[in-house]
Amino acid sequence: MKTVLIILPLVGLFFLVSGFLPLLFAPPSQLxxxxxxxxxxxxxxxxxxxxxxxxxxxxxxxxxxxxxxxxxxxxxxxxxxxxxxxxxxxxxxxxxxxxxxxxxxxxxxxxxxxxxxxxxxxxxxxxxTDVKNFKCLDEYLSKDSKNVFLNEEIISGDASHFQFICQLQDLSCYKDRFAVYVGGKSYKVKDIEGFLHLEGRCFKDRLAFYTLDKNGMRESDLTLLSENLK
Structure with missing residues (x-):
């Protein structure tokens, strides 16, 4: 009877250890x-x-x-x-x-x-190949002395004038001399030189107002603008 009682715990210990050994010595691919x-x-x-x-x-x-x-x-x-x-x-x-x-x-x-x-x-x-002038702007945008990249795609050839406007949650807003870029997507506006961020998702230049929604940036009237500024 004592022999049986001694053997049973040893058998249990063997299965417990044998169950862990493969995990301890397995390559990282199996974990x-x-x-x-x-x-x-x-x-x-x-x-x-x-x-x-x-x-x-x-x-x-x-x-x-x-x-x-x-x-x-x-x-x-x-x-x-x-x-x-x-x-x-x-x-x-x-x-x-x-x-x-x-x-x-x-x-x-x-x-x-x-x-x-x-x-x-x-x-x-x-x-x-312009390593000297390469710079990461955020997680997705980067530039060298000539081009601005969204991942591997060139979105602007005006890197020297590419400038930050604002951050809207996970969307970065930039502009160069020709367009506004929100989340890497470009938008034409009437007056790029005077374009600026007001607040929230509202923008303006010297000729028009703009709002940003799920469909992108669009020109807006004063009524829509005042609703977005609330």
Whole structure:
């Protein structure tokens, strides 16, 4: 009877430990991956893997495990692993090589934005070669000395006159010499030089008033304007 009582707890302990061991020694691809930290790379048996959005690990055949490094960047107030990585020969984004990127000088600028001494990259592609004058304006907008970009799309060729107007919750408002830009979308107004923000979603220039609603920016009369200012 004593033998049975001793064996039963030992059997239970064995199943408890055996249940946790796979979790303790499993590669990161088999664990829950945080979408915030972007820690999607791991090394196993001297091979480098990228674990994508679906949680399926993919071998990065070109990568060297000896020199592989996940690059970090500041997201908000935290220094976190990014989707960019490098070894001694290449730069990678989401596990795929970034053509022509220099691993020695490469640094992360944003979620899918990086640069080396020669070029600025959006994901895998060159965005601009004007590295010296490149600047991030917000999460989606950036510019160099000539163009303004919404992600990888050029929305203005008047970067030197591109200026901030106001912030409306998650919408950034800018203007250049030719148009007003709200959330990256351009709008023509009657007097761009005199265009300014009043309050809320109301604007004016020297010739007209404008309101911003779910359909975009449009010219408004004084009645509509006074209703929007309430």
């Amino acid at each position: 829950a991956i945080s979408s915030i930290s972007y820690e999607n790379y791991f090394i196993r048996h001297k091979e480098v893997y990228y674990c994508g959005d679906l949680g399926t690990p993919k071998l990065i055949r070109e990568a060297s495990s000896k020199t592989f490094q996940v690059l970090t960047a500041r997201f908000g107030h935290q220094e976190l692993s990014s989707l960019y990585a490098r070894d001694s020969e290449r730069v990678y984004f989401k596990g795929k090589p970034v053509p022509s990127a220099d691993p020695v000088s490469f640094k992360v600028l944003g979620y899918d934005l990086g640069c080396d001494k020669k070029s600025v990259y959006k994901k895998y592609q060159i965005l601009t």
